[in-house]
Each structure stands twice: as structure tokens, then as C-alpha cells.
Amino acid sequence: MEQLEKINFRCKPTFREGSSRSPRENFVRHHWVHRRRQEGKCKQCGKGFQQKFSFHSKEIVAISCSWCKLAFHNKVTCFMLHHIEEPCSLGAHAAVIVPPTWIIKVKKPQNSLKTSTRRKKRTSFKRKASKRGNDDNKGRPFVIKPISSPLMKPLLVFVNPKSGGNQGTKVLQMFMWYLNPRQVFDLSQEGPKDALELYRKVPNLRILACGGDGTVGWILSILDELQLTPQPPVAVLPLGTGNDLARTLNWGGGYTDEPVSKILCHVEDGTIVQLDRWNLQVERNPDLPQDELEDGSRKLPLNVFNNYFSLGFDAHVTLEFHESREANPEKFNSRFRNKMFYAGAAFSDFLQRSSRDLSKHVKVVCDGTDLTPKIQELKFQCIVFLNIPRYCAGTMPWGNPGDHRDFEPQRHDDGYIEVIGFTMASLAALQVGGHGERLHQCREVTLLTYKSIPMQVDGEPCRLAPSLIRISLRNQANMVQKSKRRTSMPLLNDPHSIPERLRIRVNRINLQEYEGLHYDKEKLREASIPLGIIVVRGDCDLETCRMYIDRLQEDLQSATSTTQRVHYQDQESSFPRVLSVQRLSPRWCFLDATSADRFYRIDRSQEHLHFVTEISQDEIFILDPELVMSQQGGTPPGMPDLVVEQASGISDRWNPTVRKRMLSDSGLGKISPHYEVADKQKDASQTYMLQSPVSSEDQALLQAVIAGDLLKFIECCKKGANLLIQGPDHGSLLHHAAKSGHGEIVKYILEHGPSELLDMTDSETGETALHKAACQRHRAICQLLVDAGASLRKTDSKGKTPRDRAQQAGDPDLASYLETRQNYQMVPHEDLETAV
Numbered sequence: 001m002e003q004l005e006k007i008n009f010r011c012k013p014t015f016r017e018g019s020s021r022s023p024r025e026n027f028v029r030h031h032w033v034h035r036r037r038q039e040g041k042c043k044q045c046g047k048g049f050q051q052k053f054s055f056h057s058k059e060i061v062a063i064s065c066s067w068c069k070l071a072f073h074n075k076v077t078c079f080m081l082h083h084i085e086e087p088c089s090l091g092a093h094a095a096v097i098v099p100p101t102w103i104i105k106v107k108k109p110q111n112s113l114k115t116s117t118r119r120k121k122r123t124s125f126k127r128k129a130s131k132r133g134n135d136d137n138k139g140r141p142f143v144i145k146p147i148s149s150p151l152m153k154p155l156l157v158f159v160n161p162k163s164g165g166n167q168g169t170k171v172l173q174m175f176m177w178y179l180n181p182r183q184v185f186d187l188s189q190e191g192p193k194d195a196l197e198l199y200r201k202v203p204n205l206r207i208l209a210c211g212g213d214g215t216v217g218w219i220l221s222i223l224d225e226l227q228l229t230p231q232p233p234v235a236v237l238p239l240g241t242g243n244d245l246a247r248t249l250n251w252g253g254g255y256t257d258e259p260v261s262k263i264l265c266h267v268e269d270g271t272i273v274q275l276d277r278w279n280l281q282v283e284r285n286p287d288l289p290q291d292e293l294e295d296g297s298r299k300l301p302l303n304v305f306n307n308y309f310s311l312g313f314d315a316h317v318t319l320e321f322h323e324s325r326e327a328n329p330e331k332f333n334s335r336f337r338n339k340m341f342y343a344g345a346a347f348s349d350f351l352q353r354s355s356r357d358l359s360k361h362v363k364v365v366c367d368g369t370d371l372t373p374k375i376q377e378l379k380f381q382c383i384v385f386l387n388i389p390r391y392c393a394g395t396m397p398w399g400n401p402g403d404h405r406d407f408e409p410q411r412h413d414d415g416y417i418e419v420i421g422f423t424m425a426s427l428a429a430l431q432v433g434g435h436g437e438r439l440h441q442c443r444e445v446t447l448l449t450y451k452s453i454p455m456q457v458d459g460e461p462c463r464l465a466p467s468l469i470r471i472s473l474r475n476q477a478n479m480v481q482k483s484k485r486r487t488s489m490p491l492l493n494d495p496h497s498i499p500e501r502l503r504i505r506v507n508r509i510n511l512q513e514y515e516g517l518h519y520d521k522e523k524l525r526e527a528s529i530p531l532g533i534i535v536v537r538g539d540c541d542l543e544t545c546r547m548y549i550d551r552l553q554e555d556l557q558s559a560t561s562t563t564q565r566v567h568y569q570d571q572e573s574s575f576p577r578v579l580s581v582q583r584l585s586p587r588w589c590f591l592d593a594t595s596a597d598r599f600y601r602i603d604r605s606q607e608h609l610h611f612v613t614e615i616s617q618d619e620i621f622i623l624d625p626e627l628v629m630s631q632q633g634g635t636p637p638g639m640p641d642l643v644v645e646q647a648s649g650i651s652d653r654w655n656p657t658v659r660k661r662m663l664s665d666s667g668l669g670k671i672s673p674h675y676e677v678a679d680k681q682k683d684a685s686q687t688y689m690l691q692s693p694v695s696s697e698d699q700a701l702l703q704a705v706i707a708g709d710l711l712k713f714i715e716c717c718k719k720g721a722n723l724l725i726q727g728p729d730h731g732s733l734l735h736h737a738a739k740s741g742h743g744e745i746v747k748y749i750l751e752h753g754p755s756e757l758l759d760m761t762d763s764e765t766g767e768t769a770l771h772k773a774a775c776q777r778h779r780a781i782c783q784l785l786v787d788a789g790a791s792l793r794k795t796d797s798k799g800k801t802p803r804d805r806a807q808q809a810g811d812p813d814l815a816s817y818l819e820t821r822q823n824y825q826m827v828p829h830e831d832l833e834t835a836v
Contacts, residue, residue: 160188312380697720
């Protein structure tokens with residue numbers, strides 16, 4: 001600090017003095033600082049900054065504004081004198097930054113000897129009140145006087161440094177660099193109440209909670225207490241362990257190293273949604289006399305829950321962990337060690353079967369319906385009252401009720417709570433995609449317990465004495481849901497510049513080089529291994545892009561196959577052996593290469609939220625943590641590039657003439673000579689019905705589709721099985737594959753089957769394969785079908801389009817995607833042959 005004072009260095013002004021003599025300025029001036037290391041390019045000349053890597057070098061290479069992040073070379077020709085007094089725009093995140101002109105430092109009141117006695121008496125009460133207020137707000141003598149603007153969305157950031165190891169402290173520093181430090185708050189120093197009271201009159205206020213689900217619940221409870229109108233919406237940066245609420249709102253299961261600038265953009269552009277919040281009222285069990293009440297807590301740790309409330313096996317394991325951590329906190333300083341303790345406690349409790357008699361000691365009544373007989377019949381060992389779709393670090397306990405007509409899809413804003421029962425088997429199956437027994441969807445629950453039972457409320461456990469618990473809807477909180485961004489830095493924020501098709505090279509990086517070189521983009525780019533080339537649509541998201549990269553890997557392993565759509569840039573050169581190329585591990589992830597400073601990992605659970613143009617234009621970098629160092633060395637000399645193309649909406653492969661030639665050349669998709677196919681007209685579309693009994697090959701083909709066995713399916717096709725056969729519910733093979741979510745089989749049928757399968761309807765519901773995929777919320781399969789030319793306007797027997805089915809299934813993102821593609825699909829599929 002002494003050295004900084006000698007050079008008269010001042011931090012950027014975060015507030016303005018409240019003196020009446022100084023006129024209020026409605027703009028912010030640049031705050032220029034000298035920098036010895038600077039990323040990016042000079043605003044004036046457009047050239048990069050040459051870094052001085054010597055530790056003792058004191059040469060200033062750049063002059064940068066700490067607000068808007070503009071940077072110039074430290075030269076007279078680049079940094080002009082007129083830049084010093086220019087007003088600052090606050091940069092790309094001006095909409096979420098609280099300008100220092102809004103924050104006014106209150107001048108301390110001074111006692112005046114000239115004040116009259118009458119005035120002293122008249123203002124004595126007010127002065128006492130103001131003194132109490134100053135005592136309450138000690139250390140924060142500021143007031144906020146905002147300037148209302150519809151474009152402004154000021155953001156308050158609350159960071160819990162205890163969450164996620166050292167991530168919280170790192171995130172706190174980065175947010176202070178990008179924003180006004182007086183809008184970023186450390187929850188380990190003080191709670192959120194004072195900050196929310198200070199900013200309560202700021203219009204269009206938004207909140208970012210950096211921590212676990214407990215941090216979000218803490219902030220929501222303070223908002224309830226302050227009764228702000230309107231209530232500011234809350235976004236989530238997941239730093240905790242479970243992060244189920246963050247997963248529900250598309251913020252992912254944990255923060256990796258996404259740039260803070262992109263996080264701010266997502267918070268600004270996010271959609272405001274509603275989140276149900278539920279009251280928990282606990283009373284003594286009136287059915288038991290006082291002397292029969294067992295020991296245990298008389299109240300729950302929380303009286304409101306946002307995620308779930310459960311009792312039984314899972315709460316018992318959580319309670320053991322909580323009690324052990326309270327007794328020996330020094331043994332629980334590692335996330336890995338904590339998970340190992342959870343696993344050990346769960347296994348121990350499984351052997352002891354401490355929750356086996358849970359069904360005998362509870363009574364559950366939902367909206368007047370007594371569920372106790374069913375609970376006792378199925379002998380549940382855990383009962384969960386679920387508000388959001390996610391539970392236990394990302395599992396889906398409610399499942400997809402599309403096959404169960406008694407229930408609606410689960411939503412977090414419908415005013416209903418889902419009641420689910422678990423046995424030990426169904427709890428174990430959760431981690432592999434299973435679900436519990438769906439019991440009810442209700443608005444009110446009455447729960448009676450007749451012994452002390454472990455319970456947990458949003459992860460906070462206790463052992464509750466026999467009680468009467470009433471669950472009812474409290475209110476709805478405003479939350480920010482992360483949405484897809486169509487504008488991106490590589491395309492210069494111009495949505496009209498999105499190309500129709502992109503030809504992208506895929507490069508592979510191992511974990512050792514990523515950790516060692518991620519701050520040197522050029523060296524990391526040179527160290528990457530070319531994997532091949534994919535051709536995708538310009539509006540392709542990363543979830544679909546992953547599918548084509550996996551397919552590219554398959555083509556590398558079987559490059560000699562003539563039935564796959566693999567093209568070689570050099571037809572004369574012989575293709576070398578590629579069996580030595582290491583396969584991609586299941587844990588590979590995308591890297592964002594568009595940031596100026598470094599590469600960043602993208603959470604796999606958020607791939608459907610990112611477009612491929614947001615991370616690259618001409619090449620993609622993927623991180624494979626299991627890539628062995630010895631496998632590196634780049635592409636062998638003379639090895640041609642493998643190219644995998646994504647199907648477009650109207651292409652030659654759906655031209656009937658070209659299609660017939662492709663099928664005859666490949667020998668696949670042939671109709672068995674034992675069958676005759678009758679061409680029948682139905683609703684202006686062609687539907688093919690088989691006239692002869694199904695052979696053993698066709699039966700095996702149908703069984704392979706139902707089981708999802710791709711190898712068996714291909715083998716049956718090569719033996720001459722018919723791709724036009726129908727299943728037991730009068731649906732085609734494409735219907736079954738789309739409904740079951742077998743993406744590889746869907747791709748194979750689209751490539752080798754006749755085009756009539758696309759819009760073929762089943763005779764029972766009149767649904768196409770796109771209807772089936774939309775009902776089950778299979779986004780990647782929906783995009784495959786749409787790209788292949790499936791009709792988006794075709795309706796089923798109830799008059800519903802695929803977009804309507806997606807909306808009904810509770811997937812607004814998929815419905816929005818289908819609606820957008822429907823607007824661009826100007827040619828109906830019935831006229832496709834003429835159009836081609």
C-alpha cells in the first residue's frame with residue numbers, strides 16, 4: 001500500500017460522496033490502470049500485447065480501464081490524452097453493473113450548538129430512531145439512489161466461500177473484478193439481509209446465489225422476511241455438492257471453470273420462472289398420550305422447503321453423516337472423503353435394516369386420500385415429498401410418467417407436490433436411471449408418525465419425535481432459468497450471420513496438457529491431436545454435436561466399411577491402419593476456445609444450452625481426461641481427414657430416385673421378396689401395410705429395436721429383414737426406436753430405410769415418430785428427425801402437433817425449438833418429392 005500511495009494510485013471509485021457541494025454526475029469516467037500483462041488486442045491499432053514473462057520486468061505493456069476492460073498499448077500513438085476524461089460505457093456487462101453514481105456515502109450527522117430547544121424536543125424521537133438505524137447498519141453508511149431504465153438489470157452477487165472447496169473465494173474475486181465490488185457480498189462475513197435492505201428500491205433487481213441449494217434457500221427465506229415487491233428473481237451458480245435446484249434450472253451440477261463474463265450474460269438473458277415453496281407445520285401427535293412420546297427433536301431444522309422433504313433410509317444416512325461431522329469436523333474437509341463416508345453409512349444402514357419398519361409407523365393422507373394401505377403393502381423404506389424433478393445429486397425419482405396415464409409430468413411451478421415411495425431396490429436403481437413408486441400428486445399432505453423417525457428438509461437432517469406434520473403451499477419464488485443463447489462472440493453478436501452448415505475440425509486434448517498449458521492457447525492448440533472433421537448445421541447445439549463426434553470415432557474404428565457415410569479428401573492415398581488410435585473415453589467434454597485468455601470446460605449437463613457457434617467456428621477442442629500421453633503425435637502422415645456430415649432438412653438422400661439407387665448399391669433396406677407392400681393413401685400421406693405374416697428375421701429385428709441392440713439390428717437388416725414391419729401397437733420400427741430413445745437405431749433407420757417411414761402414423765393414435773420422441777422429451781432424436789425432413793405440422797388423432805406434445809410433456813425448450821423449425825419449414829412433407 002505504501003508503494004501504491006507513492007505513485008498516487010487510487011482504486012476505482014465504487015461510490016460518490018454525499019456532499020451537497022459536489023454536483024451529481026450521471027456518467028462514470030474511465031479508471032485507467034497500468035498493466036504488465038494483458039490479454040486481447042489494442043483497441044486503437046488492433047495488435048496484440050507482447051507479454052514480458054520476466055518476473056523482475058517492470059515494463060508497462062498496456063493501459064486498461066478497470067470498468068469496461070478497454071485496453072491500449074502504452075504508446076502515445078495508441079493511448080490518446082482525450083481518453084482520460086472520456087465517459088465510460090461500463091463495457092459488455094453495463095446492464096448488470098451497479099454504477100458508482102447510484103451509491104451515495106451518507107455524511108455523518110454533526111451536533112449543532114445553534115439548534116433551538118424547541119427543535120431539539122421536536123426531533124428528539126427522530127434522532128433516537130436514526131441512531132438506532134445507524135447502529136443496525138454500522139459499517140455500511142450508504143444509500144442507493146438508482147436511475148430507472150428498462151435496459152438495466154442490476155445484479156447482487158452473494159458468494160458462500162465455504163462451498164466447493166476454494167472455488168467460492170476464487171469466484172468472489174472474479175466477480176469483484178467484473179462488477180462494482182459493492183454489489184458483491186461474502187456470506188461468511190455477514191448474511192444477505194443488510195444487502196437486500198440496502199438495494200430493496202432498485203428496479204429490475206436480480207440476484208445471483210453462488211453456493212449450494214442451502215445458500216439459495218437462505219436467500220429465499222430472507223426475501224420472504226423482507227417482503228420485497230416485486231420479488232427479485234434468483235439465479236444459481238452451483239458450488240455445492242448436490243445442486244439439485246441448480247440442475248433443475250439448467251445451471252448444471254457444479255461450477256467447473258466457465259468464464260465469469262459468460263455467467264453474467266446467462267444471468268442477464270435468463271428466463272424468469274416460478275418455483276413452488278412449501279410450508280412444514282409440526283405439532284405433537286394427538287393420537288399418542290404424553291407418556292408414550294419418544295425422545296427426539298420437537299421441530300424440524302427448516303419450516304420451509306424448496307427441493308424435497310423425506311423420511312426413512314436416506315434421511316438416516318444423512319443424519320449419521322451430520323452427527324459424525326459435528327463430532328469430528330477435522331475429518332470431513334474433503335469432498336471425496338465425505339462421499340466415501342456416505343457410501344459406507346448407506347451400506348451399514350442397509351445391513352442393519354434400520355428403516356425396514358417405516359411403513360408400520362407412518363400415516364400419509366394426500367388431498368383426503370389415505371395412502372397408508374399402499375405404503376404398508378409395498379413396505380416402503382423411504383418416502384419422499386418432491387417439489388423439483390431432481391433429487392440426490394441429479395437423479396430423477398419421479399421418472400417419465402408417459403407410460404403411466406394416472407399422473408402428469410412433474411413441474412416445479414404447478415402448485416402440486418409429488419409423493420414417491422422407495423424400497424431398497426428402487427433406491428439403488430436411482431443411480432442407473434430408475435425411479436420410485438409414484439403415489440400421488442397433491443396440494444396438501446397430512447403426515448402422522450408414531451415413533452421417532454429420521455427426516456431431512458432440503459438436506460438438513462434431524463430425528464423427529466412422533467408428530468403431526470402438515471405440508472401446504474407457501475408461495476412461489478421468482479427464479480432465473482438458464483436459456484440457450486443464439487448470439488455469440490465468434491459471430492460478432494450478429495444472429496443473422498449464423499451459417500447454414502459448418503465444417504468443423506475436431507481436436508483432442510489430454511488432461512495433463514490442459515492443466516499445464518490452459519493459459520497459453522497457442523501451445524495448447526499445437527499440442528492437440530486432430531480427430532477428424534464433422535459437418536453440422538449452424539444452429540446445432542453441443543448435445544447433438546456430441547453425437548456426431550461419437551459417430552466420427554466409430555468411423556475411425558471401422559473406416560473400411562462401405563455402408564457408412566464416410567468421405568475421403570484424398571481418394572488416391574491409401575488409408576493407414578487406425579486401430580492404434582485410442583478411443584474417446586465416456587468422460588470427454590467440450591472446451592470453449594472463444595475466450596481471450598484461456599480454454600474453459602463446459603459441463604456435460606449444459607451441452608443442450610450451448611450452440612456449437614458459441615465455442616468455435618472452424619475447429620472444436622475436446623478434453624479427454626483418460627487420453628494417454630504416449631498416444632499423442634498427431635495424425636499419421638498421409639492420413640486423410642474423416643468427414644461425418646449432419647443430415648440437412650431437404651437433401652439428396654431423401655430424393656426417391658437417389659434413395660432407390662443408394663439402397664440398391666448398398667444392399668440394405670431391401671424389402672423381403674416374401675412380402676407384398678400395398679400403397680394406401682391416408683390423410684394425404686403414404687402408409688405402408690404388410691400383407692404377409694412376419695418372418696423370424698423380422699421378429700428378431702423388432703426385438704432388437706425394443707431391446708436397443710444396434711449390432712443385432714444391423715445384422716438382421718443385412719439378412720434381408722423388412723424395415724417396414726409394424727410392432728404390437730401398430731407402430732413402425734422408427735416409432736419404437738424414437739419412443740425408447742435408441743438414437744443409434746434411429747440414425748440407422750433414417751440412413752437405410754425408405755423415406756416414407758418419416759411421416760408414417762400408427763393406426764392407434766395417429767402419431768408420427770416425431771410425436772413419440774417429443775412426448776418422451778428425447779431432444780437429440782427430435783433434431784435427427786427434423787433434420788431428416790419430418791413434418792412438424794402433422795397432427796395426431798387429437799389434433800396435436802409434435803410441438804404441442806413437447807409442451808404437454810413439460811419441455812418448453814424442446815417446444816420452442818420445434819416451433820422455430822416449424823416456422824422455417826415452408827414446404828410440407830407431402831410435397832417433398834416435388835420440391836426435391
